Amino acid sequence: MDLAIHLDSTSKIPLYQQLTEKIRGAVLEGRLKPNQKLPSSRSLAKSLTISRSTVTQSYEQLESEGYLETRHGSGTYVCHQIPDEWLKSQPIEPVTSKIAKASTLSQLGKSLISIESLELSEPDYAISFSYGNPASKYFPMEQWRKILARHCQNSPALLNYAADAAGYFPLRVEIANYLGRSRAVRCTPEQVIIVNGSQQALDLIARGILDSGDWVAMEDPGYLGARHCFMGQCANLQPIAVNSDGLDVEVLSQYHQKFKLVHVTPSHQFPTGVTMSLPQRIALLQWAQKTDSLIIEDDYDSEYRYGEQPIPALQGMDRSQSVIYIGTFSKILFPSLRIGYLVVPPSLISLVTTAKWLCDRFSPILEQYALTDWMGEGHFERHIRRMRHIYDLRRQTLVKALKEYFGSRVTIFGENAGIHLMVKIETVLPDDIVIEKAAAAGIGLISARGYYLQPPQHQGEFIFGYAQLEESEIEQGILKLSQILEQMKDEGG
Numbered sequence: 001m002d003l004a005i006h007l008d009s010t011s012k013i014p015l016y017q018q019l020t021e022k023i024r025g026a027v028l029e030g031r032l033k034p035n036q037k038l039p040s041s042r043s044l045a046k047s048l049t050i051s052r053s054t055v056t057q058s059y060e061q062l063e064s065e066g067y068l069e070t071r072h073g074s075g076t077y078v079c080h081q082i083p084d085e086w087l088k089s090q091p092i093e094p095v096t097s098k099i100a101k102a103s104t105l106s107q108l109g110k111s112l113i114s115i116e117s118l119e120l121s122e123p124d125y126a127i128s129f130s131y132g133n134p135a136s137k138y139f140p141m142e143q144w145r146k147i148l149a150r151h152c153q154n155s156p157a158l159l160n161y162a163a164d165a166a167g168y169f170p171l172r173v174e175i176a177n178y179l180g181r182s183r184a185v186r187c188t189p190e191q192v193i194i195v196n197g198s199q200q201a202l203d204l205i206a207r208g209i210l211d212s213g214d215w216v217a218m219e220d221p222g223y224l225g226a227r228h229c230f231m232g233q234c235a236n237l238q239p240i241a242v243n244s245d246g247l248d249v250e251v252l253s254q255y256h257q258k259f260k261l262v263h264v265t266p267s268h269q270f271p272t273g274v275t276m277s278l279p280q281r282i283a284l285l286q287w288a289q290k291t292d293s294l295i296i297e298d299d300y301d302s303e304y305r306y307g308e309q310p311i312p313a314l315q316g317m318d319r320s321q322s323v324i325y326i327g328t329f330s331k332i333l334f335p336s337l338r339i340g341y342l343v344v345p346p347s348l349i350s351l352v353t354t355a356k357w358l359c360d361r362f363s364p365i366l367e368q369y370a371l372t373d374w375m376g377e378g379h380f381e382r383h384i385r386r387m388r389h390i391y392d393l394r395r396q397t398l399v400k401a402l403k404e405y406f407g408s409r410v411t412i413f414g415e416n417a418g419i420h421l422m423v424k425i426e427t428v429l430p431d432d433i434v435i436e437k438a439a440a441a442g443i444g445l446i447s448a449r450g451y452y453l454q455p456p457q458h459q460g461e462f463i464f465g466y467a468q469l470e471e472s473e474i475e476q477g478i479l480k481l482s483q484i485l486e487q488m489k490d491e492g493g
């Protein structure tokens with residue numbers, strides 16, 4: 001069989017690529033039919049006066065694309081069903097419309113598409129009070145790099161599947177010891193399970209414990225990362241107001257539905273920043289025991305506490321296996337590390353470990369090895385002490401500037417811990433107008449409004465993250481903000 005093919009030996013396009021395109025075109029135009037035999041590589045090479053390996057390379061490429069097939073002992077053929085013909089036989093329908101068809105989705109899928117898009121990045125502001133990231137500038141990257149490099153050299157076991165889904169055991173030992181010392185958490189290393197940040201901890205718990213229609217109590221305002229996990233499972237969410245003692249357990253006790261979970265951030269309530277008082281903690285533990293509910297204690301930034309002594313974790317006070325404790329390294333090392341952990345009651349170790357395995361087998365091992373050394377060699381607690389001092393100065397500057405420039409028009413919440421605080425500014429202006437004006441002046445601001453399940457009547461609650469800002473930037477930013485609000489007031493706002 002002769003193939004009417006002309007190749008241009010002067011072209012920059014390699015001959016094998018030209019040949020591939022010509023044969024593919026002949027198949028698509030129907031000049032070569034399904035099941036039609038092609039010339040042998042030897043005879044085609046001879047007729048085109050090219051090397052045989054050029055033809056072989058081209059045939060192999062088209063085989064991998066599904067246009068040709070080799071039949072052993074017989075030769076090379078056009079496939080009986082060619083890919084583009086298959087595509088042509090399909091209805092012309094945008095892929096998205098199929099995905100969006102609710103009938104094709106699981107219950108989880110349906111709730112996921114109903115969740116509003118999660119904020120991934122924010123515009124570049126000259127001064128951003130956005131919350132979340134620690135001061136990455138101070139992270140001792142060189143020291144971290146050396147520890148990572150050490151393990152890259154000596155650890156062939158790093159490269160294979162043989163890792164424990166619950167995490168690298170020596171790291172779990174370090175974490176159990178650290179939590180015992182610093183948070184009065186009482187656990188064995190076996191109860192510590194390493195995950196990809198607290199977010200994965202919340203997701204695994206939600207999936208392992210909640211069925212559609214189950215009730216979950218949440219602090220209001222509260223953490224969106226947790227709310228979305230519970231919504232994903234189609235749980236019913238019951239907002240519980242937060243007062244100056246944290247989640248109001250008296251209000252919680254008045255509800256009669258059976259709660260499977262309650263999510264709390266007792267060390268530094270997110271976003272208000274209040275610390276749950278000891279009496280509230282005791283009341284919450286008693287409530288959980290009485291109602292047979294599980295408490296998720298999300299201890300996301302308790303390492304940073306200024307002045308007063310931390311109140312021991314709920315987990316350490318619990319005597320009825322009612323608490324799942326969650327911690328993260330995001331605020332101490334850096335969030336893209338994606339290492340967090342759960343401390344689960346013994347009865348949940350196997351469930352959470354299996355859920356973790358199914359999700360992604362285990363968290364990356366190199367970083368777990370390095371983190372174990374970083375903790376074991378004392379760098380971890382040294383870094384916390386150093387950062388606590390830096391954040392404390394920034395926090396003091398922020399509080400001072402707010403008081404100086406806003407006077408009695410501000411109320412500051414939750415300044416004793418963490419790397420953000422919440423502020424209520426007396427204003428009748430809607431939050432989005434304030435945010436818009438601030439953004440136009442190069443200041444990034446977050447309203448607390450979106451964190452409420454039951455949006456409040458009042459305006460003017462904002463979250464101020466300060467970890468990444470120099471003291472001079474904090475001062476300037478607050479001054480500018482006060483000027484903007486003053487100007488809006490003068491303009492009748």
Ligand SMILES: Cc1ncc(COP(=O)(O)O)c(C=O)c1O
Nearest residue numbers: 197198199223270300328330340
């Ligand atoms: C209440 C709360 N929990 C947990 C986290 C940390 O999440 P991750 O460990 O997934 O980075 C945050 C992050 O900002 C948070 O605000």
